[in-house]
Amino acid sequence: MALDLSALRRIIADENRLLTGADIPAEYQSDVLGRVHGSAEALAFPLSTEEVSARVRSLALQNGALDFIELSDARQCADIWRVRGALVKAVEAVSEQEPVDIVVPISRTADFIRFINDLEAQSGMQMVSFGHAGDGNVHLCVVRGERDEEMWQRELHENMDRAYAEAYRLGGVASGEHGIGLSKRPYFLRQTAKENLQAMNAIKTALDPQHILNNGKSYLTGGNNNAGTF
Secondary structure: OOHHHHHHHHHHHOOOOOOOOOOOOOOOOEEEEEOOOOOOOOOOOOOOHHHHHHHHHHHHHHHOOOOOOOOOOOHHHHHHHHHHHHHHHHHHHOEEEEEEEEEEHHHHHHHHHHHHHHHHHOOOOOHHHHHEOOEEEEEEEEEEEOOHHHHHHHHHHHHHHHHHHHHHHHHOEEOOOOOOOOHHHHHHHHHHOHHHHHHHHHHHHHOOOOOOOOOOOOOOOOOOOOOOOO
């Protein structure tokens, strides 16, 4: 589970508010949270949870991690996971935000997050990144701040155009778990093959021939299945 701790700390500091009461060391710019559970008998390889944790520690430190902290105290573990769980609420306590659910290949996750950090710096639009390190699902909270409606919609669209284009360039797709909906549909339609859309629409029509379920919110857009490119 990847978490941009610097962004969380910055947002909470802006409001002098730490929703969980947990303290985040200033020297850590990002963190990866993980759980090791199960038994050697249940795993595909004969290792205990302690051996798995030791292997993860070794690999993490060999690949540039600044530290590896193993928690065994249940309260400490709960505090850390509460920080993760409070992130979106911490953002929304400060500002309206646009949620993003992009997924990229696991091997390109760091590349995409670096791109987002650069885009944030270039555009001046705050983008809080977190997500699932195990499957490449990168969540973003794109923060509105003090922008009026016209500026918010214009800059949001410009920056999301760039973010989705980069995700597709890296081999990703528009959504990893939360679906397309309305706001993500333009980015999905631009890069999805016409044949794929036709297949999806055929399934939709087979299950809902009168199109009365979420009409206009599926892959159909005015009967036009064509998808362009960035």
